[in-house]
Amino acid sequence: MRFCIEAFANASVREVWCAHHNPAIAQRWVRSDDWFADRCEIDARTSGAFRVRIRSIGSQAAYEIEGVYVELRPPDLSVQILDGDMHVRTEFVSEGEGTRIRQYVESNAMSDPQAQQACWQGVLNNFAAYFTGRGQNRARK
Template identity: 30%
Template sequence: MQITVETRVGAPITEVWRAYTTPADIIRWNAASDDWHTTQASVDLRPGGAFSSRMEAKDGSMGFDFAGTYTKVLPQELIEYAFGDRKARVEFMQAPEGVTLRVTFDAETTHTEDQQRAGWQAILDNFARHVERSRQAG
């Protein structure tokens, strides 16, 4: 089963792409809730290149690495990657008021569909807020 989440970002596609693919930015937005954070990220953005994000509870009680390999990269348009035996697709679509970012991923079996959808959606919403705040501050 696949799950799709999406958000709209009020920024040019060049800024959206940069924030999604730059480790310094990923560390700032990649969390589903305020009690989690990403402590490190690496990106080798090319087919066959690896990525990794270390996600941890802020209280130190738990953490995990989200890692995989890019399988297709079309700049400012599409990123596809594999993580474990699962796959994901990230689409960047120009819209009149910014960019629609859509992520479709293979579901896992540990958490319910609703839990997975909510978690990935929360991360995307954090991403949109990060990009829009960065624009206002810049």
């Protein structure tokens, strides 16, 4: 199964790239109505690992998402493999006064693809919303 999602962020490609690979910032936008990230570790380099612990809102249920970066070309491209099977290619493209973020997600073991796509889109929308109204408080690295 494969799908593509996208969102627009009101920030430069460099700012968006830095925020996307900053664990303290990622912990704020990796969330939904039902769960949130309570821990995030990112080693943003080729062959570097990342780990996000997801916790259910209203219970103690938690699970971890782990992966490795297989290609990084700052500030334009990030390719990663999650949990050994899911491949994610994220492109950051300058567009007008901001950045278009496109994610191509592919997995052979994806259950309920429409729900997965909706969840990924929601998280990407949270990321783009991080830049709305942030002014000079935008992520810098």
